[in-house]
Amino acid sequence: MQLYLEKLKEGGLKLTPRRQAIIEFFVDGKSHLTPEEVWKKLKKRFDRCGLPSVYRNLESLVKCGILTKIQQFDRKKHYGLCSAVHGDYHHHHITCIECGKVDEIKDCAIGDAKKIKGYKVVSHFIQVNGICADCSRG
Amino acid sequence: MQLYLEKLKEGGLKLTPRRQAIIEFFVDGKSHLTPEEVWKKLKKRFDRCGLPSVYRNLESLVKCGILTKIQQFDRKKHYGLCSAVHGDYHHHHITCIECGKVDEIKDCAIGDAKKIKGYKVVSHFIQVNGICADCSRG
DNA sequence: CCTCAAATAGAAACTATTTCTGTTTATTAT
DNA sequence: ATAATAAACAGAAATAGTTTCTATTTGAGG
Ligand SMILES: [Mn+2]
Ligand SMILES: [Mn+2]
Ligand SMILES: [Zn+2]
Ligand SMILES: [Zn+2]
Numbered sequence: 001m002q003l004y005l006e007k008l009k010e011g012g013l014k015l016t017p018r019r020q021a022i023i024e025f026f027v028d029g030k031s032h033l034t035p036e037e038v039w040k041k042l043k044k045r046f047d048r049c050g051l052p053s054v055y056r057n058l059e060s061l062v063k064c065g066i067l068t069k070i071q072q073f074d075r076k077k078h079y080g081l082c083s084a085v086h087g088d089y090h091h092h093h094i095t096c097i098e099c100g101k102v103d104e105i106k107d108c109a110i111g112d113a114k115k116i117k118g119y120k121v122v123s124h125f126i127q128v129n130g131i132c133a134d135c136s137r138g
Numbered sequence: 139m140q141l142y143l144e145k146l147k148e149g150g151l152k153l154t155p156r157r158q159a160i161i162e163f164f165v166d167g168k169s170h171l172t173p174e175e176v177w178k179k180l181k182k183r184f185d186r187c188g189l190p191s192v193y194r195n196l197e198s199l200v201k202c203g204i205l206t207k208i209q210q211f212d213r214k215k216h217y218g219l220c221s222a223v224h225g226d227y228h229h230h231h232i233t234c235i236e237c238g239k240v241d242e243i244k245d246c247a248i249g250d251a252k253k254i255k256g257y258k259v260v261s262h263f264i265q266v267n268g269i270c271a272d273c274s275r276g
Numbered sequence: 277c278c279t280c281a282a283a284t285a286g287a288a289a290c291t292a293t294t295t296c297t298g299t300t301t302a303t304t305a306t
Numbered sequence: 307a308t309a310a311t312a313a314a315c316a317g318a319a320a321t322a323g324t325t326t327c328t329a330t331t332t333g334a335g336g
Binding site: 150151152154156157186187188189190191194195198213 | 281282283284285286287292293
């Protein structure tokens, strides 16, 4: 948690009880969560808490590098703990479609390619969906 | 257009005026479009036309292989002409963030990898955003 | 032509997200 | 400790994109 505190401070963000709880959800759960899922968990701990705050907090936590957005094919936003918090490196994610666990893919084919097919590459996105070893055994 | 007719028939879909127009938008425009953008163009040609039909048609055209979904980071759906219509092969897309043009990336790092990091790979998604040669020139 | 499944418009519902306003809270400086 | 200040917050309302529903129309095949 110390590490996250530093990241927050770096980003000029306060450590609030809600924020701390949100970070814990991701650290403990080891899976990605939607804003609504975070909200449901949060409501168990706090009498009053608003969904807009959850949205704001998740975005803040992405900005300061604690969380990462995970693009899925539904219309919801998904967030996961970005282990690049342990040192910043370029990576993408693989997600288990059964249990929602998120792992990292460290080698990326696009990598730091400056040009592809005559295009100046600005950004890229890779998402792999699969079934993790645990769920395969199950 | 003959090619598209065949694809439609294969998929058990009728050739309707609206469908034909939609295909033309993509063939002529050479860029990806959102349902709303398609709708706006369609309304210029047809007095009466409904947005739900546009959504339905775009999905139908994906199913029969004429269009492909292009995932962007906004909340809208994006569709583009899938040139794999000229023969089915695995590919992804690169999009120009200036003009919206879509090109194909034929070699894919994930390709037919069956396993990554212990995960049984089910699906994957790659999207590259850049600035095309034309737009780079200014 | 006739038939019938497929396609359609338009209205209404829905869902996820964002904006707004006034209040509360955590940090920092006294 | 206490005060000042900027950030975080709840709750209500608004928005945007998409989907569902129902009754009507249309195109393809016989
Ligand atoms: Mn990560
Ligand atoms: Mn394609
Ligand atoms: Zn799993
Ligand atoms: Zn371009």
